[in-house]
Amino acid sequence: MTIAIFLVFVSLVLFVSSWTSRKAKGVGGYFAANNSIHWGVNGIAFAGGYLSVASFLGIAGLIAFFGYDGFLYSIGFLAGWIVALFIIAEPMKKRGTFTFSDALNRTFSKPGIQLSAGLSVLVVSLFYLVPQMVGAGVLVEPLFGIPHYWGVILVGTVVIIIVAGGGMTSTTYVQFFNGGLLLTFAAVLTIAVLGRGIDVDQRTMEEGSDGLESYRFARIGFNEATQSFQTNDLVLPRITERFPIIDRYTGEEGPVFYRISHVIPAVSTGTGTYSAQIKGRAPFFQLPPGPGALWMLEEQAGNPGIRIQDWWRLERSSTGQDYLVEAQSRTMTPQGLSFINGAPESPANRLRQMGSVTRIPDEYGTRTGALGPVRLLSILSDNQTIIQQPKSVSFTSGSGDRVSLYYELPLSGYQFMRPGLMFPLEARAGEPPATTLLNRLNFISLMLALFLGTAALPHILIRYYTVPSAEAARKSTIVAIGGIGLFYILTMYLGVGAIIAGALHPETSNMSAPLLARSFGELLFALISGIAFTTVLATVSGLIMAASGAVAHDLMGNLARREFSDGAKVRAGRIVAVVVGLIGIVLGIAFRGMNVSFLVGWAFAVAASANLPALVFMLFWKKTTAQGITASILTGIISSVTLILLSPDMWGRYGFDPSTAPMPINQPGIISIPLSFLVIIGVSLVTGKKQAE
Amino acid sequence: MAHKNSLNTMGYEQRKSALGVRMTTLYSVVYIGFVGVSVFRPQWMGVRAIFGLNLAIAYGLGLILFAIILAVIYNYLCKVPVEHSGKQQDADGQAFPSRGDNP
Numbered sequence: 189m190t191i192a193i194f195l196v197f198v199s200l201v202l203f204v205s206s207w208t209s210r211k212a213k214g215v216g217g218y219f220a221a222n223n224s225i226h227w228g229v230n231g232i233a234f235a236g237g238y239l240s241v242a243s244f245l246g247i248a249g250l251i252a253f254f255g256y257d258g259f260l261y262s263i264g265f266l267a268g269w270i271v272a273l274f275i276i277a278e279p280m281k282k283r284g285t286f287t288f289s290d291a292l293n294r295t296f297s298k299p300g301i302q303l304s305a306g307l308s309v310l311v312v313s314l315f316y317l318v319p320q321m322v323g324a325g326v327l328v329e330p331l332f333g334i335p336h337y338w339g340v341i342l343v344g345t346v347v348i349i350i351v352a353g354g355g356m357t358s359t360t361y362v363q364f365f366n367g368g369l370l371l372t373f374a375a376v377l378t379i380a381v382l383g384r385g386i387d388v389d390q391r392t393m394e395e396g397s398d399g400l401e402s403y404r405f406a407r408i409g410f411n412e413a414t415q416s417f418q419t420n421d422l423v424l425p426r427i428t429e430r431f432p433i434i435d436r437y438t439g440e441e442g443p444v445f446y447r448i449s450h451v452i453p454a455v456s457t458g459t460g461t462y463s464a465q466i467k468g469r470a471p472f473f474q475l476p477p478g479p480g481a482l483w484m485l486e487e488q489a490g491n492p493g494i495r496i497q498d499w500w501r502l503e504r505s506s507t508g509q510d511y512l513v514e515a516q517s518r519t520m521t522p523q524g525l526s527f528i529n530g531a532p533e534s535p536a537n538r539l540r541q542m543g544s545v546t547r548i549p550d551e552y553g554t555r556t557g558a559l560g561p562v563r564l565l566s567i568l569s570d571n572q573t574i575i576q577q578p579k580s581v582s583f584t585s586g587s588g589d590r591v592s593l594y595y596e597l598p599l600s601g602y603q604f605m606r607p608g609l610m611f612p613l614e615a616r617a618g619e620p621p622a623t624t625l626l627n628r629l630n631f632i633s634l635m636l637a638l639f640l641g642t643a644a645l646p647h648i649l650i651r652y653y654t655v656p657s658a659e660a661a662r663k664s665t666i667v668a669i670g671g672i673g674l675f676y677i678l679t680m681y682l683g684v685g686a687i688i689a690g691a692l693h694p695e696t697s698n699m700s701a702p703l704l705a706r707s708f709g710e711l712l713f714a715l716i717s718g719i720a721f722t723t724v725l726a727t728v729s730g731l732i733m734a735a736s737g738a739v740a741h742d743l744m745g746n747l748a749r750r751e752f753s754d755g756a757k758v759r760a761g762r763i764v765a766v767v768v769g770l771i772g773i774v775l776g777i778a779f780r781g782m783n784v785s786f787l788v789g790w791a792f793a794v795a796a797s798a799n800l801p802a803l804v805f806m807l808f809w810k811k812t813t814a815q816g817i818t819a820s821i822l823t824g825i826i827s828s829v830t831l832i833l834l835s836p837d838m839w840g841r842y843g844f845d846p847s848t849a850p851m852p853i854n855q856p857g858i859i860s861i862p863l864s865f866l867v868i869i870g871v872s873l874v875t876g877k878k879q880a881e
Numbered sequence: 882m883a884h885k886n887s888l889n890t891m892g893y894e895q896r897k898s899a900l901g902v903r904m905t906t907l908y909s910v911v912y913i914g915f916v917g918v919s920v921f922r923p924q925w926m927g928v929r930a931i932f933g934l935n936l937a938i939a940y941g942l943g944l945i946l947f948a949i950i951l952a953v954i955y956n957y958l959c960k961v962p963v964e965h966s967g968k969q970q971d972a973d974g975q976a977f978p979s980r981g982d983n984p
Contacts, residue, residue, distance in 0.1 A: 256926075256937050263915070263941050270908045270948050274901035274955065565931030606927040613923045616897040628920045635916045639909075662959065669952040680942075744901045808902075 189712040191332060197718035198346060201725055204365050205350040205358040206772075223653065227660040232666020233360045234651055236367025238315050238642075238668070239675055240316075240727035241323030242788035244370065244614070245719055247676075248704075249697030250610065251683020252543065253578060255603075257610035258683055261789070264635050264677035268642025268792075269672065270802075272663040276643045281661035283651045289742045293804060298814035303827035304821040306742030308798040309646040313735040314771065315794050316645070317728060319787035321776020324724040325600035325761035326698045327717055337777045343721070344773035345730045351736060351765040355758075358655055359729040366726035371671055377716065380708050381685030382564060386545050387555035394541050402690040402707075403468045403540045405514040405596060411508045414503060423488065425450040428497060428702045429586050437618035444502040445593060446512060447585070451486050451493040452712075464494045466529050467516070468797050471537035480523035482530060482743050491647055496530035499594045514669060516540060516694060522588045541703060542596055543692040547574035561681070565605070568684055573601030577609070591701075593749040628855040629768045635787055637857030643791030644799035647730035728772065734763050739764040789855065790832050797860035798824035801868045808874075813879070816872030824864035831856035897959055904951055916941050928979060 211441040225233070243265060250258025283291035289305030320488065321340045328339025350358050384390075391401040409418030417425050429447035434440070454462040460475035462485070473494050477484055486495045500512035515538050519527040526533040548556060549572040567573060576596035585591045599609075607613060611631045617622040642648065652661045682701050686692060691703035702720060706713035740761035779787065801820045831851050832838060839849035918925055926937035928943070939946075 256941075259938075259941055260919075263944050266945050266948055267908070267912050270905055270951065272904045272953055278897070562932045562934065566940050569935045569938060570926075602927050602935075605921050606935055607923055613920055631920060632916060633913075639912060653949060659959075662956065666952045666956050670949055673949045676945055680938075807898075 190710065190717060193711075193714035194718045196722065197722050201261065201362055201365065201722055202346065202349065204361050205212035205248075208358045208361045223656050225654040225858075227664040228656055228667055229364050230360070230651060230655050230660070230664035232367040232371075232665060233363040233654075234367070234648065234668035235675065236363035236365070236370065236726045237359075237647055237730040238645075238672060238727075239370055239723065240320055241327075241369065241674070241720060241724050242790065243679065244374075244723050245323055245326070245698045245701055246319070246788065247679045248682040248686060248701040249699070251680060252686040252692055252700040252704075253697045254603050254610040255577070255599075257772055258612070259680055259737065260607065260635070261638070262679050263644065264638025264668070266673050266676050267639050267667070269669045271640060272643035272648065272690075273662070273669060275807070276649075276803060277652060277661045277665045278437045278658040280649060281658040283653070289830065290556055292802065292817060296806075296814040296817065298818075300311045300818045301814050302742045304470065304818045305799075305802070306608065306738040306772075308821050308825050309738035309742070310735050310768075311829065312644075312646055312791060312795045312798060313731045313768070314737070314775070314789035316647070316788065317556060317731050317768075317772040318775045318779050319791070320724050320728045320731070321772050322779050322787065323698060324420040324721065324728075325776060325780060326696060327702070327720050327724075330699065336780050340773050340776035343724050343728060344769045344776070347725055347732055347772075348766050348769040349768070350729050352727065352762040353700040356650070356654060356733055359726075359733045360651075362722075362729055363726040366719070366722045370723060372677055373719050374675055374682065377685070377705060377708075377712070378561075378678045380712070381681050381688070381704070382556045382561060384685075384689070384708075385556040385559045385564070386548055386550060386552075386567060386688055388546055389554055390689075392691070393709075395688075395706070397500055400468060401542075402545070405467075407491045407503070407511050407588075408500075410502070410510045410512045412504065422448065423451040423453075423493065424495075426487075429464060431583065431585070431591075432626045433581055434849075437616065437620070439618075443581075443595070444599070445515060445595075446500045446502060447497055448500055449489060449497045451495045453488070454492045454494045456492060462494060464496075466496070466498075466531050466537070467514070468541050469529075469540070471528075471534060473531065476674060478525075479684070480521045480525055482519065482521065482525075482527050483531075485513075489687040491629045492530075498530040499591070499593050499595075501593075511812075513596070515593050516542070517594070517836065518592045518695075519585075520590040539594065539694050540592060541691055542576070542578040543595070543687040544576045544690045545573065545688050546598065546818070549573060564684070565680070567601070569605035571600050571602045574598050575601060575604045575687060576697075577687075578694050580694060586630055619796075626852050627731070629858055630740050631856050632672055633793075633853060633855035633858035636861060637789065637793035637796045637855060640796035640800045640861060644795040644803060645792070646795070646799075647736035649726070649799075650730075650734050672779035675867075728769075732768050732772070735768040736761040736764040739768075793801055793832070793855060793860065794825065794828045796824075796857060797828040797864045798859070805868050805872070810873055811876050812868065815867045815874045816874040819871040820868035822865045823867040824860060825861050828856045831860060900955065900958060904955055908948065908951060912944065915944060 195353050199530055223696045247258050247261050250261065280291055285295050289302045289309070291411035292305050293302045321343060325336035325339035328334060328342060329336050350362055353355055394400045394402045406421065411418060411770035415427060426449045427446055428449050430444065432441040432444040435442050443504035452464045452466065454464040454473065457472065459464045462473045464473065473483060475485060483494050483496045486493050499515045499517045501515050503510070503511040503513050516529055518539070527535050528539055548567055549570045552567065559567070567735050577599050578594060578599050580594045581594060582592040612627050613631060639841040655661050655664055675683045682704060686700040687706040689707040691697045691700060691707050695702060702713060702717045744760055798821050802823065806817065834849060834851040835854045836849040837854050926935065927938050930936040930939040
């Protein structure tokens with residue numbers, strides 16, 4: 189059914205696109221939808237284009253895994269629209285024809301300006317394309333069971349058809365269609381979350397129709413001092429390894445993990461094959477185990493048993509009674525064998541979903557029933573509430589295995605629902621003051637880029653040219669703010685709903701919203717996944733459209749130093765759409781596995797650094813010169829991109845130690861945005877004086 | 882008449898632009914306040930503020946709602962004709978039907 193609904197959505201998008209593409213004749217039709225779009229439609233299309241998978245999947249995932257800190261993206265993404273509405277919308281509409289560099293060109297009419305502005309649109313679009321493509325792959329992987337890259341290729345192909353075929357008209361209606369769907373179904377899902385309330389004993393269905401109930405991790409008595417087990421639940425347990433996470437500043441032990449070998453009962457399912465229950469799943473064991481296998485057959489009083497090795501987290505209590513809590517693991521042996529929770533990895537043996545609320549304030553007992561939107565958040569942020577936050581750690585074990593552990597850490601609602609889990613702003617024990625300062629700068633830098641980036645995003649800027657008047661541009665921006673603001677409030681409920689439902693895939697935060705939908709049934713899951721996919725299509729269409737306009741309209745004429753005919757421009761626009769789409773496919777495959785919201789943060793930083801100073805100064809400072817604008821745009825692009833390439837996160841991607849990266853923080857905005865502003869002021873003053881002489 | 886109209890348009894545009902800058906400044910101050918508290922007084926964010934919500938949630942949701950409210954107010958103010966320009970208003974109250982802005 190999922191696949192059917194999914195295909196229905198994709199066909200609807202293609203239908204909308206081909207039906208509207210007939211209107212997209214001529215250069216004005218292709219690049220600006222003949223300025224004929226109604227402001228209401230344009231407003232929802234703004235929302236549909238702007239609310240990318242980063243907003244839908246990324247933020248919900250970050251809130252589910254890191255609590256309040258994920259919501260900071262919602263706040264920043266919306267706040268940026270204030271700049272777009274009050275400062276940029278109407279003047280941009282008045283000055284431009286098709287692209288943002290038109291507006292610059294009309295004010296200064298110097299060829300260099302259009303060239304640098306076109307270049308910046310191209311760079312920002314590509315940066316923004318990467319997370320969208322990554323998101324597409326993430327969605328398709330669990331839906332169809334096909335590899336990540338197929339999702340990326342699928343999105344790329346459909347989008348190329350939309351943009352190259354119908355230009356801005358089709359793009360607008362695809363975004364309108366998507367914006368409507370997104371708002372509607374985010375609201376539906378939120379109502380479902382509120383209706384369900386919180387139940388600490390709740391078991392929701394995992395993986396839909398398979399009838400697999402969500403799993404509660406076992407907790408057994410243990411004495412850390414004597415290393416002895418106080419349980420009958422484990423058969424013949426032996427501790428094979430102890431792994432503590434050492435705090436890098438205090439040198440003290442943080443969470444401690446035990447690798448325990450024990451025997452689980454098995455049933456024979458054929459010659460040399462056995463099946464055993466592990467964490468609610470029934471993986472198969474095929475004799476002989478083979479070299480390097482982490483299991484062996486061990487009969488117990490004549491009954492078959494399998495000895496496996498799995499991992500447990502030590503929970504120390506103040507009363508002296510310790511516990512071991514089950515963790516999940518992915519282990520890669522030196523021989524290249526992969527094990528999940530101690531058994532060979534297979535379609536029958538995958539990681540379980542995680543997250544839960546295990547305690548709520550006493551006055552509610554164990555379940556709340558349906559809750560209002562304010563009450564739900566107030567209960568979740570209560571000091572008595574206990575939320576199990578999914579965490580992970582990777583290391584090489586004593587036996588040379590690459591181990592990734594996924595475990596739950598109990599947190600009070602007070603800790604979960606306030607800033608600090610993803611962006612550590614408070615100084616931790618033993619932390620050098622410089623690190624605290626850098627953490628804070630990183631956070632300020634991100635919030636600055638989000639605030640200033642929105643108004644400078646190319647696929648947002650081109651939408652001002654599809655409406656007939658400056659007034660319509662303003663009105664559609666207001667519709668956008670209303671719709672997008674509502675959506676971002678809903679993201680909070682999607683995120684907390686996912687952790688309440690225990691719908692968190694430990695290896696990908698991006699799947700939290702669709703898995704939340706799945707806990708309500710396959711139909712909602714199929715719908716949400718379909719919408720997530722059209723969200724990618726809508727945003728990517730806008731980006732490719734912006735890039736296509738930039739090349740065909742701004743760069744081509746300038747580089748060739750001659751004026752092209754309208755027909756040639758449209759042809760070039762279509763060709764560029766295909767090429768940029770193909771580049772997007774390649775980058776989407778290369779950046780697999782990064783959180784999409786995080787990547788989008790970078791795109792905002794590049795946009796804010798390259799475009800915003802030019803826009804603001806063009807509008808508000810009479811002494812601005814063409815040279816100042818060009819220098820500022822180039823400085824913004826080069827500085828922000830360079831700082832990102834030298835950041836700790838990218839350093840890790842290259843395979844180096846992130847702490848040795850030349851740039852100490854991940855977010856470049858706090859350096860590159862002021863730098864770009866300084867350059868525009870400096871160069872304008874110097875060149876202005878020269879011109880006066 | 883056309884001359885007079887364009888002068889008024891100029892006044893209207895300048896007024897609107899000044900209004901936009903003032904509203905952006907107002908919102909920026911509230912936004913900077915949010916970032917400032919998060920960075921320098923993070924412990925305040927956990928304190929109960931209103932309706933049983935802590936300051937972090939109340940301030941965050943408040944910022945989103947504040948943006949929507951400001952947008953609506955701005956639109957309302959932009960519709961109101963500039964002082965002394967009541968005569969240029971057309972029947973449906975739109976001060977400046979801006980079809981003429983089309984490129």
